[in-house]
Amino acid sequence: MTDITAQTAPRARWLTRERIIKWAPLLVLIVLVLLFPFFEWLEDFRESKEHLYLADSRFFSIRNAARIAIASTPALMVAIGVTFIIIMGSIDLSMEGTVSVCAVIFAFAFIGWGGTLTSWAWLAIPLALLVGAVLGFINGLVHVRLKIPSFMASLAMGFVGTGFALLLTGGDRIRVEDDLFRSLLTVRWFNFPIMCYVALAMLLIAWFIQSRTTLGRNFYAVGGGEELAHASGLNVSRVRIMGFTLAGIFFAMGALLAVGRIGIAETATGNNFMFISITAVVVGGTALWGGIGGVWNTLVGVLIVNVINNGMVVIGLPSYVQDGVLGLLVIAAVVLSTDRKTVSFVK
Amino acid sequence: MSFERIKPHFPWITLLVLVLLVGIANPSFFDPAGLLSLVSDVVPLFIMALGMTFAIYIGGIDLSVQQMANLVTVIATVYLANFGIGVALIAVAAGFIIGAFSGFVTTRLYVPSFVSTLAMGFVALSAAKYLSGQRALYMDAELRDASFGWMFGRTAGVPHELVIALVLLAIAWFLQTRTTFGRALKAVGSGELAAVASGLNVDRVKILAFAISGVFAAIAGLIFSVKLSGGDANLANGFLLLAIVAVLVGGTPLTGGVGGVVNTAIGTLIVMVIRAAMVYLEIDATQQQMVFGIVLIAAIALTIDRSKLRGVVK
Numbered sequence: 288m289t290d291i292t293a294q295t296a297p298r299a300r301w302l303t304r305e306r307i308i309k310w311a312p313l314l315v316l317i318v319l320v321l322l323f324p325f326f327e328w329l330e331d332f333r334e335s336k337e338h339l340y341l342a343d344s345r346f347f348s349i350r351n352a353a354r355i356a357i358a359s360t361p362a363l364m365v366a367i368g369v370t371f372i373i374i375m376g377s378i379d380l381s382m383e384g385t386v387s388v389c390a391v392i393f394a395f396a397f398i399g400w401g402g403t404l405t406s407w408a409w410l411a412i413p414l415a416l417l418v419g420a421v422l423g424f425i426n427g428l429v430h431v432r433l434k435i436p437s438f439m440a441s442l443a444m445g446f447v448g449t450g451f452a453l454l455l456t457g458g459d460r461i462r463v464e465d466d467l468f469r470s471l472l473t474v475r476w477f478n479f480p481i482m483c484y485v486a487l488a489m490l491l492i493a494w495f496i497q498s499r500t501t502l503g504r505n506f507y508a509v510g511g512g513e514e515l516a517h518a519s520g521l522n523v524s525r526v527r528i529m530g531f532t533l534a535g536i537f538f539a540m541g542a543l544l545a546v547g548r549i550g551i552a553e554t555a556t557g558n559n560f561m562f563i564s565i566t567a568v569v570v571g572g573t574a575l576w577g578g579i580g581g582v583w584n585t586l587v588g589v590l591i592v593n594v595i596n597n598g599m600v601v602i603g604l605p606s607y608v609q610d611g612v613l614g615l616l617v618i619a620a621v622v623l624s625t626d627r628k629t630v631s632f633v634k
Numbered sequence: 635m636s637f638e639r640i641k642p643h644f645p646w647i648t649l650l651v652l653v654l655l656v657g658i659a660n661p662s663f664f665d666p667a668g669l670l671s672l673v674s675d676v677v678p679l680f681i682m683a684l685g686m687t688f689a690i691y692i693g694g695i696d697l698s699v700q701q702m703a704n705l706v707t708v709i710a711t712v713y714l715a716n717f718g719i720g721v722a723l724i725a726v727a728a729g730f731i732i733g734a735f736s737g738f739v740t741t742r743l744y745v746p747s748f749v750s751t752l753a754m755g756f757v758a759l760s761a762a763k764y765l766s767g768q769r770a771l772y773m774d775a776e777l778r779d780a781s782f783g784w785m786f787g788r789t790a791g792v793p794h795e796l797v798i799a800l801v802l803l804a805i806a807w808f809l810q811t812r813t814t815f816g817r818a819l820k821a822v823g824s825g826e827l828a829a830v831a832s833g834l835n836v837d838r839v840k841i842l843a844f845a846i847s848g849v850f851a852a853i854a855g856l857i858f859s860v861k862l863s864g865g866d867a868n869l870a871n872g873f874l875l876l877a878i879v880a881v882l883v884g885g886t887p888l889t890g891g892v893g894g895v896v897n898t899a900i901g902t903l904i905v906m907v908i909r910a911a912m913v914y915l916e917i918d919a920t921q922q923q924m925v926f927g928i929v930l931i932a933a934i935a936l937t938i939d940r941s942k943l944r945g946v947v948k
Contacts, residue, residue: 378748380748429931433931433934433935434935434938434940435888435931435934435935435938436888438695438746438748439695439888439934440931440934443927443928443930443931443934444927444931445927446875446923446924446926446927446930447923447924447927447928447931448927449923450920450921450922450923450924450925450926450927451924453920453921453923453924454918454920454921454924457920458920562752562756565749565752569749575746575749605764607759607760607763607764607768608760608764609760610756610757610759610760610763611756611757611759611760611761612760613753613756614752614753614754614755614756614757614760615753615757617749617752617753618739618743618745618749618750618753618754621743621744621745621746621749621750622739622743622744622745625743625744625745
C-alpha cells in the first residue's frame with residue numbers, strides 16, 4: 288500500500304480518477320454554455336455582422352436562461368427522484384406512468400373541488416403527492432417482495448401507470464386554467480417564474496434528505512455494498528421501498544410542475560421523462576452502479592441536457608438531432624463513470 | 635408434482651386453458667377464418683418478440699426494438715421507389731448494425747443493456763425523424779404491390795405472412811438448437827462467468843445476440859410498414875411492452891438460459907388470445923396497456939430464476 292503511494296507522482300495524485308469524475312459534469316456544462324454563443328458569434332462573423340461574443344448572444348441572456356430553467360424544472364424533480372434510486376444501485380423506469388397518473392388525478396381533483404387554489408381545490412396538491420407516494424410504494428413492493436430486478440419491475444409499473452392514466456382520461460386533455468395555480472409560470476421574481484423557486488426549494492429538501500437524514504445515508508450504504516449494509520444490520524428491503532416511495536413523491540412534484548407549465552394534464556404529460564431524467568442523472572455524474580453522486584450532480588445533469596436541447600434550437604439545428612445526441616451522450620457518460628477494474632460483466 | 639417440475643409446461647397449459655375459456659365463452663372464436671386472421675395480425679409482433687428472445691436468453695434486454703421497427707418503416711417507405719425489394723436488405727443491414735452496436739456498447743464498454751439499448755433506440759428515433767422529415771409517409775400502392783405484394787397473398791388458404799413467420803421461427807430455432815452459436819448462447823445465458831472461464835468468446839456471442847434482435851425487429855418493422863402501406867417515426871409504438879410480455883409469458887425468464895424461440899411462439903399466441911378475450915369482453919383498447927403491464931409483472935415473478943440473482947436484486 289505504502290509502496291504504491293510512494294511511487295505515484297504528485298501530479299497524478301492531484302488529478303485522480305475520482306476528482307475528474309466529480310468535476311467533469313460541471314466542466315462540460317460550462318463548456319457548453321460558452322460553446323453555443325461561440326457558434327452564434329461564428330455565424331455572424333461569417334456574415335460580417337457586428338457581434339460581441341457573449342454580450343450579443345441570444346443564447347447567453349437572462350431571457351434564455353429563464354427559458355432553460357422553466358424547461359428544466361419538471362425534469363429536475365423527476366431526475367431527483369430517480370437519483371435516490373440510482374444511488375442505491377437500482378433504477379426506476381416508472382416515471383412516465385407515475386407522472387401521467389399524478390398529473391391526471393391532480394387535474395381531476397383540482398377541477399372537481401373548486402378549480403381554484405383559494406378553494407378546497409388546493410387539497411389536490413397533497414393528493415397528487417400521496418398518489419405518487421403510493422405508486423412508488425407499490426413499485427418498491429413489487430421490486431423487493433417479488434424479487435424482480437428494479438428496471439423490469441419499474442418498467443412494467445410504468446406501463447401500468449400510463450395505461451391507468453389513459454383509462455382515467457379516455458384520451459382527453461384536461462385544462463387547468465386557475466390563474467393562481469398558473470402563476471407558477473406567469474409570475475416572475477427576478478426574471479425567473481415561481482416554479483423555478485419551487486424547484487429550488489425541492490432541491491434543497493432533497494439535499495437535506497440525502498445528506499442530513501439516516502434515510503439518505505442508508506441509500507449510500509445500500510448502493511456502496513448491499514451485502515455489507517445488510518450484514519451491518521440495515522433493513523435493506525425497507526430502505527429500498529422507502530427510496531421508491533420518496534422517488535414517487537418527487538415524480539408527483541414533477542407532474543405538478545409539468546401541469547403548471549403547460550396548463551394541461553393528459554396521458555402524454557409523462558412522455559419523454561424517462562429518457563431525459565435517466566440521461567440527466569447519469570450525465571451529472573451519478574454512477575449507475577450506485578453509491579456515488581447526489582442531487583447536485585443531478586442539477587448539473589438536468590442543466591446539461593436542457594442547455595443542449597435549447598442551444599441546438601438557438602443555433603438552428605433541427606430538433607430531431609437532440610434524441611440522437613442525448614442517446615450517445617448517455618452511453619458516453621456511463622462509459623466514463625464506470626471503473627472497469629471493478630466490473631466483471633454486465634447484462 | 636412440484637411446482638418446479640411443471641414450470642416448463644406452464645406456458646402451453648396457460649395457452650390451452652385461455653383458448654378453451656375464450657372458446658367456451660365465445661364459440662365463434664374457433665371459426666377458422668377468424669382465427670387465421672387473428673394469427674396473421676400478430677405476425678409483426680411475433681417476429682419482434684422472436685428477436686427479443688435472443689437478447690433475453692443471454693440475460694440482457696433490448697429496449698430499442700420498437701424504435702428500430704419505427705426506423706425501418708421510414709426507411710422502407712422512403713427508399714421503396716429507389717430500391718424496390720432491395721429495401722429489405724437495407725432494413726436488415728440497419729437492424730444488424732444498430733443491434734450489434736448496442737451489443738458492443740454493452741459488452742466492451744460495460745454499459746448495462748437496458749441503458750445501451752434505450753440510448754440506441756433514441757439514436758434510431760433521431761434517424762427516423764430525420765429521414766421522415768417528422769411526417770407520416772405513405773407508400774405508392776403500385777410500387778408496394780410490385781415489390782412486396784407477395785407478402786399478403788394466400789396459398790391454399792394459408793396467408794403468406796404466416797409462412798414468413800414460420801420460416802423465421804424455423805431459422806431462429808435452428809440457430810438456437812442446432813448450431814454452436816446456439817450452444818454458446820445457452821452457456822452465456824446459464825452462467826456467464828462459467829462461459830468465460832471455459833474459454834468461450836462471450837463478447838462475440840452477446841454482440842451477435844443483440845444484432846439478431848435488431849435484425850428481427852427490422853423485419854418486423856418492414857412487414858408492419860408494408861401492411862400499413864406507410865412509415866412514421868411513431869408507427870410501431872406500443873410494440874415494446876407486448877414483445878417483452880410475449881417472451882416472458884412464453885417462459886423465457888429475464889435471467890436467461892432457459893426457454894427459447896418456441897416458447898416465444900407460445901407466448902405470442904397467449905398475448906393474441908388475451909387480446910381477443912379483451913375484445914370479446916368489451917374491455918376498451920385503452921385498458922390493454924394496463925392489463926398487459928400487470929400480466930408482465932406476474933409473468934416475470936413466476937418465471938425468474940432467483941438463485942441466479944445471487945441474493946442481491948438491484
